[in-house]
Amino acid sequence: MERWDRIGRTAAYGAAAALVPYLVIKVTWVVGSLLGLLPVARGFSRGGWLVLNTVTIGMAAAGITLGLALVRPWGMRIPGRLVGFLAWVGSGFLVSILPFVLLTALAGSGSASSASAGSTGSSGHDVAMPGWEAVLLQCSFVGTGIGLAVALPVYLWRRWPHALRRPECPGGRATPGPLWSAVTAAVTGLAWLYWAAGGLLGITHGDERPAGWHILVGVSACWALAAAAAIAALVRRRPSRLPHPLLLALAWLGSGSMFAWSGWRLPATVYVAVAHPSDVVYPENVAVAVALHATAVLTGAGIIRTLARGDRDPASAPVAGRRPADRSA
Incomplete structure (x- = not known):
């Protein structure tokens, strides 16, 4: 387990670092829009564009914090329900983004940055961006997803080792609950x-x-x-x-x-x-x-x-x- 512990800690640092480019790009968009240096996406008012990107900045900051919480000592002192909820929601986003990035790259039909537009139809919200920005956004999602996929189980095993064991319930349900x-x-x-x-x-x-x-x-x-x-x-x-x-x-x-x-x-x-x-x-x-x-x-x-x-x-x-x-x- 010690070897997996080292791998998990490295992956957690990697997940946090992978989101830094995404955070920087989003901050640049907000600051550039406020100063009038960058355009607002079609279909958005300036206020709506700023609110949307400010929300994604908060999500990126939460993702970075989560990655560090999985490896730093203070992460073991955070209430388990909070860590679990953030990890659950974050992994829920990422497990859909990763196949989407791969499949759209193979199909040549889009990128991870167009995920929400692709899920809602033609809304005119696409933003023209340099190719290097699109690559960095995709790398952020992919890197964070892979890092959390490795780091989270190791963290769970370290903090709640009983949670991953099959419960002993002869004649009963392994996990009680409705169907x-x-x-x-x-x-x-x-x-x-x-x-x-x-x-x-x-x-x-x-x-x-x-x-x-x-x-x-x-x-x-x-x-x-x-x-x-x-x-x-x-x-x-x-x-x-x-x-x-x-x-x-x-x-x-x-x-x-x-x-x-x-x-x-x-x-x-x-x-x-x-x-x-x-x-x-x-x-x-x-x-x-x-x-x-x-x-x-x-x-x-x-x-x-x-x-x-x-x-x-x-x-x-x-x-x-x-x-x-x-x-x-």
């Missing part, structure tokens, strides 16, 4: 998969579906179906043949993807449904999209609650007053 989240995750995933494959039911503007939209919706569908299968295997009475840590990882990542991406899209979709802006066109029927995103958010939250419930094992709880070992320098 409704598996059903709703499967329904949502199948609906997204149908759209990604070109289905027209629930689609209002079929000609507003670029290749990037199909890819991102398809990736989201795959993670939703993975979460459905994993949580169904965890809560059923018969033990699964798949490794318990693998099922936990699929449920964790799939539910995080559903919660993070639909939580990001839901407010924008509600705004379009209510305000009907003339410069934003969604491929999906906005009422159907709102229903699916709301279902995905609730399902993601339900799955992670089931996982947290299953982790409350009194026999494996840490001894009161004992602090987890940390060999950080």
Whole structure:
């Protein structure tokens, strides 16, 4: 485990460092827009553009802090629920971004910087940027995703070693909880998969579906179906043949993807449904999209609650007053 501990710590530093270029670029956009040196993206007011990029600056800062929290001694003192929530949401975003970057690069249809535009249709929000900026943005996402994918399990094992072990529950469920989240995750995933494959039911503007939209919706569908299968295997009475840590990882990542991406899209979709802006066109029927995103958010939250419930094992709880070992320098 000592070797993996060193690898995890290196990966955590790498994840934090990878987001620095993204943070610098976003700060440059905000400062340049305020000084009138850089243009505002089409379809945005100056205020809206500044708010959007300020939010992404905050997300980047949170990502850097999370990467450092996984390796520095003070990270072991942060409340576990806060670290877990940030890691869950962050990994949920990244596990969809990484396949999106790879597939769009192979298809030549876009980049990671157009992920939100690809998920919402033709809204005129694309920003002309130098090629080197697009490369740095992609490297930031990819580097952070790979780093967190390695560092997070090592951190979890270091802080809560019992969480990754298969619980001993003869004759009972490995993870107590209802099956409704598996059903709703499967329904949502199948609906997204149908759209990604070109289905027209629930689609209002079929000609507003670029290749990037199909890819991102398809990736989201795959993670939703993975979460459905994993949580169904965890809560059923018969033990699964798949490794318990693998099922936990699929449920964790799939539910995080559903919660993070639909939580990001839901407010924008509600705004379009209510305000009907003339410069934003969604491929999906906005009422159907709102229903699916709301279902995905609730399902993601339900799955992670089931996982947290299953982790409350009194026999494996840490001894009161004992602090987890940390060999950080």
